[in-house]
Amino acid sequence: AQSVTQPDIHITVSEGASLELRCNYSYGATPYLFWYVQSPGQGLQLLLKYFSGDTLVQGIKGFEAEFKRSQSSFNLRKPSVHWSDAAEYFCAVGATGANNLFFGTGTRLTVIP
Amino acid sequence: DADVTQTPRNRITKTGKRIMLECSQTKGHDRMYWYRQDPGLGLRLIYYSFDVKDINKGEISDGYSVSRQAQAKFSLSLESAIPNQTALYFCATSDVAGGSYYNEQFFGPGTRLTVL
Numbered sequence: 001a002q003s004v005t006q007p008d009i010h011i012t013v014s015e016g017a018s019l020e021l022r023c024n025y026s027y028g029a030t031p032y033l034f035w036y037v038q039s040p041g042q043g044l045q046l047l048l049k050y051f052s053g054d055t056l057v058q059g060i061k062g063f064e065a066e067f068k069r070s071q072s073s074f075n076l077r078k079p080s081v082h083w084s085d086a087a088e089y090f091c092a093v094g095a096t097g098a099n100n101l102f103f104g105t106g107t108r109l110t111v112i113p
Numbered sequence: 114d115a116d117v118t119q120t121p122r123n124r125i126t127k128t129g130k131r132i133m134l135e136c137s138q139t140k141g142h143d144r145m146y147w148y149r150q151d152p153g154l155g156l157r158l159i160y161y162s163f164d165v166k167d168i169n170k171g172e173i174s175d176g177y178s179v180s181r182q183a184q185a186k187f188s189l190s191l192e193s194a195i196p197n198q199t200a201l202y203f204c205a206t207s208d209v210a211g212g213s214y215y216n217e218q219f220f221g222p223g224t225r226l227t228v229l
Contacts, residue, residue, distance in 0.1 A: 034217065042222060043221050090155060094217075100161060105153055105155040106153075
């Protein structure tokens with residue numbers, strides 16, 4: 001069965017510090033991987049996606065993620081966090097022929113001055 | 114995404130009332146989805162529709178029904194609301210072409226529903 005695990009419910013970082021949000025997936029087929037961000041009172045915005053090719057993908061707002069097949073992971077990173085990055089982040093997985101995306105439970109990011 | 118709109122944005126209702134949440138999109142996408150979000154549970158799929166005549170149950174369809182009135186409109190109904198349906202509801206769309214092959218989805222701003 002498909003599943004997505006985001007082991008960190010809540011992360012707090014200082015502004016300017018680096019960030020890594022973890023995502024592990026379980027999927028029998030070749031996965032297609034997404035990171036979405038949800039700002040307070042907003043819908044979900046796509047940060048980046050991985051379909052194939054280079055395993056390091058660049059997204060919007062200075063985020064990047066690396067697909068590691070051997071570890072079934074797709075961790076999100078940012079070298080220097082800004083206060084406006086405070087939000088909830090969701091990892092999701094899809095696949096060829098899948099009818100839907102499967103979402104992780106989310107990681108809430110707090111940024112302190 | 115401004116191309117996907119949801120009404121109302123907030124709604125408070127009482128147990129037993131019928132509620133309809135509406136979703137409209139101007140993206141021209143064929144596929145539409147309804148999710149609910151609960152703290153600590155992420156997003157769970159309620160229903161999805163691949164075109165006007167194709168509607169499918171998702172993971173948690175009990176207590177909900179949907180109507181696809183047109184390509185651009187997909188409504189979610191709670192026939193008799195109960196308190197555990199209190200949640201944030203999202204509508205999403207995806208394209209039949211390249212986007213849907215990978216199931217990239219575009220989300221509305223959400224409707225916060227409270228059932229007392």
